[in-house]
Amino acid sequence: MGSEEVKVVSFWVSPFGIRVEWALKLKGIEYEYIEEDIFNKSNLLLQLNPVHKKVPVLLHAHKPIAESFIILQYIDEIWKHYPLLPQHPYQRALVHFWANFGDQKLLDPSWIAMCSSGDDQENALKVARESMEKIEEEIKGKKFFGGDNIGYLDIALGWISYWLPVWEEVGSMQIMDPLKFPATNAWITNFLSHPVIKDNLPPRDKMLVYFHSRRKALSSSLQGWFKV
């Protein structure tokens, strides 16, 4: 296994797609990158992920796999060198727990906060900041969530290091306060210093333009969303 063709279908600024690329690069797996226009979806994407019609999709030996966390686990099971998940089932369960937590309780509310204003934004910011406190507790005393090396949870939370500052600028808000979260701040420095990470980030100026346009497009449709 592992010798077959590998392709990644993604979108240049997707915080989910970049997870797949980071994982493959950390393991030194060569792949072909296929850029998808998510605003005008290709037949390829609709064929590979007919259920959700979303990026990223990993194609391995012509078989498609969707959803970034499922792809990460698949990659770790197929290519066993440089393991991303810990060995012990309990430690693995904790990694999955915090990865889900990061998406549901930090990424989603941060995204909503960026796209909203007023009370909606304040409600979302409250949730995001409380989640950041929990992340801070988890990273204390460690270089990476994975220990000495970047692991699954570092990849899962990696968007905090580079996407979140852009979202904060676009939404005129602060979630990741370096004075309140010094351990997370140190982790961000460590993470962004890693050659695989720093050489695989989209250009910040292009991201700012893109997310400003997303905020503009989504701000009305998200109104009142976060009260539920």
Added chain:
Amino acid sequence: MGSEEVKVVSFWVSPFGIRVEWALKLKGIEYEYIEEDIFNKSNLLLQLNPVHKKVPVLLHAHKPIAESFIILQYIDEIWKHYPLLPQHPYQRALVHFWANFGDQKLLDPSWIAMCSSGDDQENALKVARESMEKIEEEIKGKKFFGGDNIGYLDIALGWISYWLPVWEEVGSMQIMDPLKFPATNAWITNFLSHPVIKDNLPPRDKMLVYFHSRRKALSSSLQGWFKV
């Protein structure tokens, strides 16, 4: 491993908690069941799952694990006899994909449909019925999603066999039409005939009373929810 004390903290009618119990019983693992009052949460639950404060929690050798899918994978990694997940990484990825799909695209909208009425209910029912079509395609030609035996995906989707009919009655709606979904209907019969499943289901009359009261309590707060 596996010789230490096992406890399950759950709530008698939780479709998530029952997954953990089914998995343990299929593997023949003895456990102590601890009933939680989710409307008046115990210190034990707040201590075991301080982040989400939700059932189920598995306690194994005094270590708590939360979230039913994470628990299922943990159980399968600790007790390797009667494997719930397939052996090959690609087949495993597909199981995780459909398990997530079942929760996000069928369970959530079915629950919202039960708790709502009018346009909100119709919108949720449309999503749920479309998802049921995809489930039907997946089960065609198989006794169980796991093949000849009940596996991870059968456990993940098991609520369709017993919770969904109650929700349909409470919400005066139909999602699982046996004429439209004959393969799913046959699977339900197979699933409910299995001794581990049929002997581990909450009483239907008590479920009806409980979910009628949930519909009453939640119907106003969910209004307009499903338009987003």
